[in-house]
Amino acid sequence: xxxxxxxxxxxxxxxxxxxxxxxxxxxxxxxxxxxxxxxxxxxxxxxxxxxxxxxxx
Numbered sequence: 067x068x069x070x071x072x073x074x075x076x077x078x079x080x081x082x083x084x085x086x087x088x089x090x091x092x093x094x095x096x097x098x099x100x101x102x103x104x105x106x107x108x109x110x111x112x113x114x115x116x117x118x119x120x121x122x123x
Contacts, residue, residue: 080116
């Protein structure tokens with residue numbers, strides 16, 4: 067059985083994802099399709115569990 071995510075964990079996960087996106091976008095020479103697709107997939111992997119945790123709690 068999984069433990070639910072706390073509010074603090076949700077905030078930390080969201081801020082870490084935002085920091086990672088910032089690093090990727092600022093260090094890229096140019097922003098093209100694969101980078102955008104990777105960011106969209108990572109957003110889905112991060113925010114689907116976060117949204118589920120918020121709906122349950």
